[in-house]
Amino acid sequence: MAAAEDTIRAGAEAKAWDVERVREDFPVLSQTVNGKPLVYLDNAASAQVPRIVIERGAKYLREEHSNIHRGVHYLSQKATSAYEGAREKVKRFINAREARECIFVRGVTEGINLVMHGYGRKFVREGDEIVVSEMEHHSNLVPWQMLCEEKGARLRVIPMNDEGELVLDEFDGLLNERTKLVCVGHVSNSLGTVNPVKEIVARAHKQGVPVLVDGAQGAPHLKVDVQDLDCDFYAISGHKMFAPTGSGVLYGKAEWLEKMNPFIGGGSMIRTVTFERSTYAAIPDKFEAGTPAIASAIGLGAAIDYLNGIDREAAHAHERELLAYATERLTSIEGVRIIGTAREKASVLGFVIGDVHPHDVGTILDQEGIAIRAGHHCAQPVMQHFGVPATARASFAFYNTKEEVDRLVAAVQKVIEVFA
Amino acid sequence: MSELSELYQQVILDHNKKPRNFQKLEGANRTSEGFNPLCGDQLTVYMLMDEGVVRDLSFVGTGCAISKAAASMMTQAVKGKTREEAQVLFHEFHRMVTGELDEEAEENHLGRLKIFAGVRDYPARVKCASLAWHTMHAALEGAETATTENLGPGEVNP
Known part of the structure; x- marks a missing residue:
């Protein structure tokens, strides 16, 4: 149970959330996709599994x-x-x-x-x-x-x-x-x-x-x-x-x-x-x-x-920080519209880019090694409410980083360039 | 970025922005609805069939850049073709995007449609490129609906 003890130790140290230490618990995160380090932002569809669970x-x-x-x-x-x-x-x-x-x-x-x-x-x-x-x-x-x-x-x-x-x-x-x-x-x-x-x-x-x-x-x-x-x-x-x-x-x-x-x-x-x-x-x-x-x-x-074994308060605070940071950065890009702007939100961020179809967004992001979900998210009445056929969705877990948000933002800008 | 530029080529982006034959066709004698239940893409193909020849063809609908461009270029390619020629194109296109046809090695009639060959490297997007073709094929056969629902398991839900 060495891994479990490690985890508990990480939790004890995690007054300031040590995201790099936590990432080591998730073997899947260390791979590259299309030649780039994987950025996994599809946690709301399915989250990754830590080593002790495996x-x-x-x-x-x-x-x-x-x-x-x-x-x-x-x-x-x-x-x-x-x-x-x-x-x-x-x-x-x-x-x-x-x-x-x-x-x-x-x-x-x-x-x-x-x-x-x-x-x-x-x-x-x-x-x-x-x-x-x-x-x-x-x-x-x-x-x-x-x-x-x-x-x-x-x-x-x-x-x-x-x-x-x-x-x-x-x-x-x-x-x-x-x-x-x-x-x-x-x-x-x-x-x-x-x-x-x-x-x-x-x-x-x-x-x-x-x-x-x-x-x-x-x-x-x-x-x-x-x-x-x-x-x-x-x-x-x-x-x-x-x-x-x-x-x-x-x-x-x-x-x-x-x-x-x-x-x-x-x-x-x-x-x-x-x-x-x-x-x-x-x-x-x-x-x-x-x-x-x-x-x-x-x-x-x-x-x-x-x-x-982890400091869940700190983990959730880290997720909220990622959500706020990503929301602020994406909102500042012309043509990006956030779908879902409730006062109380968990780290799920739906958005559309101009009239670019979310499936095209998803494919271009995938080429950058970034995994998001594109589609109606099994919530077609929600799409109807907002008048969009689908949305792109980035969802953050406590193992995601601000640098990954930066990569998401850069890839969104690339989408805008391709479809300019 | 080479792979990406192969999929989103200028021609495809152009057809996405300015789709050709993108209106309801007055006087159409065949209409078929295409629907991808997994991603919600839908389009309607209007066909004027006369003495075994597709005299005119158009479409309306919503979808991603790949599906819109594929529909636009499909209407250009099929317009004026006989039923048999349209059938041949349908099968060649489908075989190309599913990786069964090597468009450079094997004789075919695809011409400009070859720019969609890159789709076969994106299994999640094959249905986007083929929806308009399935719908046109259904209209050719006199069916009123087409769906990508029953495609092979390799053609993954986006």
């Missing part, structure tokens, strides 16, 4: 792999305790009351679909209403449209203003006795807006309506405390917080999870099975049919260890 996954595969919750043999017990250990780490990371409230899923999309099937199909009836926001990722919109179509329910939308902030004054008017669930993102993946989810939860609860929070972009950038937020569901994708793909968590209050229908049927989620009927296991097993992504879940636990 090593933890490799150790599991090398020494501990077996199926969980089944065998009575040595390896199965090893694997089970590593997997359940990761669940404990998740519980502490988000401050859930109990570990059984943390369901392992593939990611936020699966987590939200679990709630759609488990809660929505059981409790939503014809004429009921589901509230989403105008800035939701498709993963927190399409499942609810599918449910509404199936049930004859109605989708209501919290509007946003031209800064990319939710208009909360309109929210209260959307809540009524037919409202069955409010679904809102913690941080917008396309605009960077940090939504006031605690306030949203409080207002919804006043009307007796539960709230689901899409935490895909929240967990990497903010300290998440589900008890403080008092949300009923909170979904996380591990790969956006320095863990492998295939690791994710749906947090749900036990009282809801116990009342909900199971999602996927199969092994591990049952108590008894006969041809007449089956009864289901207690939570969390009820929602974890089949063999899960064991190595990924253990990797998520290791990523949480890593995050606990």
